[in-house]
Amino acid sequence: MQIFKEKEALKSTLNGLRSDGKIIGLVPTMGALHEGHFSLVKEALQTCDRVVVSIFVNPTQFDNPKDLEKYPRTLEKDLELLQQAREDLIVFVPNASELYGPTVTSEHFNFEGLESVMEGKFRSGHFDGVGTVIKLLFSIVEPHKAFFGEKDYQQLQIIRKLTEKLELPVEIVGCPILREDSGLARSSRNERLSKQHREKAAFIYQTLLKSKELFGTKSAEYITRWVEEQFRNDPFLKLEYFEIANTKTLKKINRKRKGNQYRAFIAAYADDVRLIDNMPLNN
CATH class of the missing domain: 3.30.1300.10 (Pantoate-beta-alanine ligase, C-terminal domain)
Incomplete structure (x- = not known):
């Protein structure tokens, strides 16, 4: 398993894979990995030659500072689980300055109303933060396919709209919700x-x-x-x-x-x- 903290080193490796004709998949996560995440990784591995899993708790999509502070961070355990899942995974674990540069701030997006309902109504600026980090990850990884769970269905539709508006050559793949035995959606x-x-x-x-x-x-x-x-x-x-x-x-x-x-x-x-x-x- 290859682990990258710096985007230029990751880009160099991925450019080499692309030049060899490899299909690159991306599974963006905020860590604290569970079976739902691994179902996305499994789906990506079925249709891509190499899969990048990003782990980054994105500060710009949290409207509540306490929620950001309490968000579980289990990087060491996450890396162990990814290693067990597949040895040839590529993992990207940047810090905020590596991903955003000196100013950690959101870009503003017009998602044609998708961002103003439901989650957008209750979480101010949330989807600007989501759009910003996904745009950054797509620019670094340049994946052929990116995989997202349908539990965050509004986010999935917004990312589809983002790729459409920016005319990005990325196929967005929505994956079914994985549930615990009780039916509770895994999160x-x-x-x-x-x-x-x-x-x-x-x-x-x-x-x-x-x-x-x-x-x-x-x-x-x-x-x-x-x-x-x-x-x-x-x-x-x-x-x-x-x-x-x-x-x-x-x-x-x-x-x-x-x-x-x-x-x-x-x-x-x-x-x-x-x-x-x-x-x-x-x-």
């Missing part, structure tokens, strides 16, 4: 949950499943009210938002229209840990 944040809250957080998945069932016969407004009522009665979880939105535009729907695809999106707190999830409703 690095799950490690911050108490045992009790981790068990109770499975209610998020159960609510999404019921919403999908109701979607066949009930309106989006009815389902939203039902979900809000379920969370009002739950002593362990606090709902931040629940929305049913068009899969492409991410706009909240008033009524279902034939031929459109819809997803349910949810964000909730288990104690002080913020969890998100989503589910297709009519796939």
Whole structure:
């Protein structure tokens, strides 16, 4: 396994691989790796000759300084797990100044409204930070393909829009949500949950499943009210938002229209840990 901290050394190695006709895949992560991340790595290894895994806790996408401070950092363990997974992985572990330069700040993007709903509504500047770091990573790695999990579905759609607007020759591959046995979507944040809250957080998945069932016969407004009522009665979880939105535009729907695809999106707190999830409703 090759580990790079400096972007110029990484670029030199990747240029050599590209000149040999190798297909380069990129799996961007913020570390604290779990099975969800490794499912992305596995997917990348199936279609690419060499895979770069980046590990960087990106400060510009955190609107809450305490959230950034508490984000789990387990680099030594992450590297051991990656080594066990595949010996020929390439790992990029830059610090902020190496990636951003002397000024760690976000570029502003217009994602045509994708950034202003749901997560964007509750996390000021979040998607500018995401767009900035992904643009930087793409410029360094120049991957043929990049792999992202559908748990962060809004982020996935925004990265697709980023590559479209910047006309980047990168194929964005969305990978299915990997879940714990309880149904809870795998996330690095799950490690911050108490045992009790981790068990109770499975209610998020159960609510999404019921919403999908109701979607066949009930309106989006009815389902939203039902979900809000379920969370009002739950002593362990606090709902931040629940929305049913068009899969492409991410706009909240008033009524279902034939031929459109819809997803349910949810964000909730288990104690002080913020969890998100989503589910297709009519796939």
